[in-house]
Amino acid sequence: MIDRLVRPIEDWPVPGVTFRDITPLLAEPDALRTVIDALVELARASGPIDAVLGIEARGFIFAPAIALGLDAGFVPVRKAGKLPSSSFTTTYDLEYGSAELQMHRDALHAGDRVLVVDDVLATGGTMLAAADLVQQAGAQVAGNLVLIELLALGGQERLQPVGCSALHTY
Secondary structure, three states: OHHHHOEEEEOOOOOOOEEEEOHHHHOOHHHHHHHHHHHHHHHHOOOOOOEEEEEOOOHHHHHHHHHHHHOOEEEEEEEOOOOOOOEEEEEEEEOOEEEEEEEEOOOOOOOOEEEEEEEEEOOOHHHHHHHHHHHHOOOEEEEEEEEEEOHHHOHHHHOOOOOOEEEEEO
């Protein structure tokens, strides 16, 4: 199903990058429901979770639904300058540049067990940046979860020892 509903877009956003477009999957209610249910089941392997952190922008699609399935709160992680209150900030490298992420300082509590959610694991830079924000708050990453992992880019190795669960790999 994922192979059928996730389309590759070559050379976007820059030459040499193959973007995985999930919008066809999102447009199919039965497929979306199946994917959300499967992601919640994968998330349960991380043990008890206090908060599900979703990374802007496509992590926002899955994280709130996963949080509801786990009876946990949802915490948005945004690009710099998008949050209205005092925030933790971290800078990280992407496969095609660099960026900053922010999270409200009061979003997590010391000792919280956090599940970090995004749509795709590529090099692992975004997930590592999110983990840095979690650590700045005194919380711990209990698990990382994505819809798709791009195996050739080696992100999984960078996320050890926590690692990352993926519903589908390319």
